Amino acid sequence: MAEHQKPRRRQSERAKSTRQGIMSAAGLVFEEKGYEGAAINEIIEAAGTTKGGFYFHFPGGRRDLAAAILDSTLTREGLQQQELKLQEVVDTGAILAYRITQEASLRAALRLSLHKNARDTYGTPWPKWLEINTAQLTEAQHRGEVRAGVSPSDQAYQIAGAWAGLVLVSEAVDGHFGNVEERVAKMYMNLLGSIAHPATLPEIDFSTDRGRRLYTAFLDRQNSSPPSNTA
Template sequence: MNEPQKPRRRQSQRAKSTRQQIMSAAGLLFEEKGYEGAAINEIIELAGTNKGGFYFHFPGGRLDLAVAILEATLTREGLQPQELKLQEVVDTGAILAYRITEEAGLRAALRLSIHKNARDTYGTPWPDWITVNTDQLTEAQRRGELRAGVTPTEEAYQIAGAWAGLVLTSEAVDGHLDNVEERVARMYMNLMSAIAHPGTLPEIDFSADRGRRLYTAHLERKNASPSGDMT
């Protein structure tokens, strides 16, 4: 009774593989050439597919690809609840700092997200990220983790801008991202020193390898899951 399902399952797996190959190729080309510079034919060739396969998955061309890459990469995947809400604020940026050293798609997503026409073309995730950080900081404030007078929304803007600017500057100056995890950890330490309650600050883990450890543990749990699908 189960035998007829196998061909469809294989087709589904091939379709997922083709979609991922296209997104990976697009990520590399968006990173190298930007949104306008990445030609559809180049993406198709690098992905090893054809126009039919490409437009089956992305009928809107580069626009659909940009949206898909942003949705797939700029995520909170790997973030775990912590006793301190400020630790979650730090972990959010630490995980992304690790992932951006490993994933061309995430590096492409960062460039796509700050493009001058991003908001009106394919959208930008930064308003959502500011909302996430605002919610985290508001809860931290409710728990007494923040100094008096701190405004969560204002600090959320500071964090988002500091993270993106630091990553881009680090790559521009060094030509690589080998040091970005250490720099992001120092950035959060400096920011938290200004806003965290003095009794809370010593309890926050600013280790440069924290994002790496959290995300690696998440992938291990995901691979061990029968469905392979965890958040």
């Protein structure tokens, strides 16, 4: 039985590799040309696949592809439970700030998520991120980390808007993403400085390289995990 499973496993691995190759190529095209300017044929050529292979994985074309990129990149991978809930708030944005310097697909996802027709075309993750940040801030307030009278939902909007705007403005001003991590760290320091309990603020790590450290540690754990036995 194990021998019969090997061809299926290889086929599954090839399909997964093809799908990932299409998404990586699409990330570059979406990043450069946006949703409306991204041509399917250009993505197919960049991915080194066929038209049939493309539509096998993304039958809805560009719409399904954009949704898949958003779903696979705007994640919370690398985030770990912390003693302070406000630290998790910072870590959420710090990890994404690091990843956006490394991953074209994530940069494309940010632009796709802010497209004026995103909600009605392929979906947008911002409502979910607002929910996540609101839950984090609510728990932090219950623990006494956030001052009484602060509205977690209002602050969640402040954080989401500040993060996205800062990343895009930073690129527009500098022409690159090299300063994003430092600016995001300062952004969190400024925003939380107005809502955190005075005794809590000094305990939060706003280090510029925190997102990189957390995410690379996550990747190291993933790479060191033993493969599952599918035989």
